[in-house]
Amino acid sequence: MNAVIYARVSSTNDRQSTDRQVSDLNGYASKNDINVVKTFEEHISGAKRNEERPILCECLDYCIKNKVDILLISELSRLGRNVDEVLANVKRCKDNNLNIYFQKENLSIFQADGTKNPFLNIFISVLGTCAEMERENIKFRLNSGRAKYIADGGKLGRKEGYRKPKEQKEVEYKEVIKELKKGTSVRRAAKLCDVSVSTVQRIKAEFNL
Structure with missing residues (x-):
């Protein structure tokens, strides 16, 4: 078999x-x-x-x-x-x-x-219905926690002026870099690696790919 x-x-x-x-x-x-x-x-x-x-x-x-x-x-x-x-x-x-x-x-x-x-x-x-319900519960809890954090004066997002180190990007976006080196288009690479087109464009520019 x-x-x-x-x-x-x-x-x-x-x-x-x-x-x-x-x-x-x-x-x-x-x-x-x-x-x-x-x-x-x-x-x-x-x-x-x-x-x-x-x-x-x-x-x-x-x-x-x-x-x-x-x-x-x-x-x-x-x-x-x-x-x-x-x-x-x-x-x-x-x-x-x-x-x-x-x-x-x-x-x-x-x-x-x-x-x-x-x-x-x-x-x-x-099983699928239970999984979908759990995802919705997780989403609800995350949104609820985020709303409370903002209501208490918290700010979301990176600190002003923060930039992710290039070495960290090289590891985090390894698959994107690999696809771009192979000549994969920006949109195709974004779809294959499950990231946004703008992210791929930034990686392409930063690593001269």
């Missing part, structure tokens, strides 16, 4: 790594005599729409085109944090007979006998 691994983290810098996900999934494949033919790794928010996640799109296209048996993902949230987007990906895989295995949840689209898992869509909907 041939498999592809897809791993994702939200951070575009070195704060997060896909190494653990890839290692765990390779371990699972090895124990189950599954041959991993390719690994896709993406640094982008799971809240993005499917079409805004180029590596995920490339991964699914590769699996379908090459008739890969199973796509290995560490947990459901790696596929996306929006219920509709996740369900759309699952449907596409179902329609093309591509199985997906979510390691944390121990769930897959197709069961051992080849039949569709009757609980998967229900599980996705419930």
Whole structure:
């Protein structure tokens, strides 16, 4: 059985790594005599729409085109944090007979006998709805805390005259710099690295790229 691994983290810098996900999934494949033919790794928010996640799109296209048996993902949230987007990906895989295995949840689209898992869509909907509610709660708490801070006389933003050291930018925007060095356009680099166009333009100018 041939498999592809897809791993994702939200951070575009070195704060997060896909190494653990890839290692765990390779371990699972090895124990189950599954041959991993390719690994896709993406640094982008799971809240993005499917079409805004180029590596995920490339991964699914590769699996379908090459008739890969199973796509290995560490947990459901790696596929996306929006219920509709996740369900759309699952449907596409179902329609093309591509199985997906979510390691944390121990769930897959197709069961051992080849039949569709009757609980998967229900599980996705419930889990996704809970995740969306939690995000809204976090957003509410952040906005509430920010409003109180301002009401108490606090000021948001950087101190006047502050400039981030170039060395810090080099680390923080490593992926942006890498894309620009490859000749990627400003807008494309911004989309791939999940930053604003103006940020990419500033990095391009500062590093003479």
